[in-house]
Amino acid sequence: MPVLTSSSSSSSFAFTCLTIFLLLILHNSTAISSSKTAANVTHRSRQLSVNYYARSCPQLEQLVGSITSQQFKASPVSGPATIRLFFHDCFVEGCDASIIINSKPGNKMLAEKDAADNKDLRQEGFESVMKAKAVVESKCPGVVSCADILAIAARDYVHLAGGPYYQVTKGRWDGKISMASRVPSNIPQANFTVDQLLELFNSKGLTLEDLVVLSGAHTFGFAHCRNFVSRLYDYRGSKQPDPAIDQRLLRALRMSCPHFGGNADVVAPFDVTTPFVFDHAYYGNLEAKLGLLASDQALSSDPRTKPIVQALAQDKQKFFQAFAVAMEKMGSIGVKRGRKHGEKRKDCSLHML
Numbered sequence: 310m311p312v313l314t315s316s317s318s319s320s321s322f323a324f325t326c327l328t329i330f331l332l333l334i335l336h337n338s339t340a341i342s343s344s345k346t347a348a349n350v351t352h353r354s355r356q357l358s359v360n361y362y363a364r365s366c367p368q369l370e371q372l373v374g375s376i377t378s379q380q381f382k383a384s385p386v387s388g389p390a391t392i393r394l395f396f397h398d399c400f401v402e403g404c405d406a407s408i409i410i411n412s413k414p415g416n417k418m419l420a421e422k423d424a425a426d427n428k429d430l431r432q433e434g435f436e437s438v439m440k441a442k443a444v445v446e447s448k449c450p451g452v453v454s455c456a457d458i459l460a461i462a463a464r465d466y467v468h469l470a471g472g473p474y475y476q477v478t479k480g481r482w483d484g485k486i487s488m489a490s491r492v493p494s495n496i497p498q499a500n501f502t503v504d505q506l507l508e509l510f511n512s513k514g515l516t517l518e519d520l521v522v523l524s525g526a527h528t529f530g531f532a533h534c535r536n537f538v539s540r541l542y543d544y545r546g547s548k549q550p551d552p553a554i555d556q557r558l559l560r561a562l563r564m565s566c567p568h569f570g571g572n573a574d575v576v577a578p579f580d581v582t583t584p585f586v587f588d589h590a591y592y593g594n595l596e597a598k599l600g601l602l603a604s605d606q607a608l609s610s611d612p613r614t615k616p617i618v619q620a621l622a623q624d625k626q627k628f629f630q631a632f633a634v635a636m637e638k639m640g641s642i643g644v645k646r647g648r649k650h651g652e653k654r655k656d657c658s659l660h661m662l
């Protein structure tokens with residue numbers, strides 16, 4: 310069995326090995342295509358607008374696009390990394406790039422990025438924003454927020470990986486508060502029940518449908534063993550594996566992820582069929598008991614979410630349109646405007662203060 314680590318450059322080979330291995334043992338024949346779709350989005354937030362930088366930085370989207378396409382080519386994991394970064398930013402203090410701020414050396418109060426729940430966020434997501442910001446600053450100094458760059462980059466990667474293209478509304482300012490202590494209560498855990506997920510999503514103004522649709526981002530990317538290992542050996546204290554996991558997937562994952570003492574860097578793909586493609590395979594996988602996290606798999610058994618999973622599994626365009634709308638909605642959480650609450654950071658990792 311190949312060893313998969315998330316930290317080395319040879320990891321892409323290892324990822325491929327696991328994927329091939331799982332492909333061999335799992336006869337999931339979901340047909341996947343990576344066709345591109347333009348989705349028309351209803352803009353919910355009154356504060357944001359698509360043309361926000363039309364005068365001050367008309368070439369903004371091309372500038373960000375030059376970096377995201379380059380990064381995606383060099384390292385496709387930049388896609389899932391940046392979309393997850395956007396999610397973790399928006400859920401803590403709103404979409405204000407507070408997640409990118411570095412902790413101050415010597416200060417006991419750590420910044421968001423150093424919270425335990427954010428330790429797994431890949432560097433590629435941060436790098437994408439920092440590089441895009443540098444290019445944007447060279448052409449439009451002091452004008453564009455890091456928060457807007459993150460929202461644009463996330464959209465770019467969804468599209469580059471085969472998902473929908475949608476217009477991104479802009480006008481977010483960067484937040485001034487970034488505290489690790491505010492992270493745990495705002496980021497969902499892999500073992501959350503549907504009730505817990507729903508409570509958290511509702512608290513952000515997101516619905517049951519948004520929860521199921523946004524979870525579809527787990528159609529690409531990877532998770533470390535520690536986030537699902539208890540499902541494999543001792544599901545909710547039962548000393549048994551989760552009954553809602555396919556037996557062949559269970560065997561394959563157990564080979565990579567021992568109950569105790571495994572390599573902490575080992576990861577497994579969310580979607581064993583197409584781990585780098587943004588498609589709707591996630592939902593078909595849930596129906597086939599091939600979900601990776603307990604929180605994913607729970608969505609296809611709960612009577613409230615099951616019908617949504619079924620509908621999205623059947624219709625890729627429906628998922629793409631719903632995802633574009635839900636990303637826009639998530640991107641409007643806790644938006645800041647003006648100097649009282651916000652700033653436009655030149656270096657996204659450093660406070661202007």
Ligand code: HEM
Nearest residue numbers: 389390393396429497498499523526530531532533536604
């Ligand atoms: C519904 C509740 C959610 C839970 C419990 C959850 C949990 C997780 C966990 C545990 C990982 C694996 C991290 C690791 O081991 O490195 C992960 C990865 C990921 N999550 Fe979520 N997540 C949720 C919702 C979302 C949402 C709403 C999005 C985006 C819209 C998202 C996007 C991603 C992506 C793209 C990855 C892969 C990252 C990579 O490969 O670098 N997740 N998530």
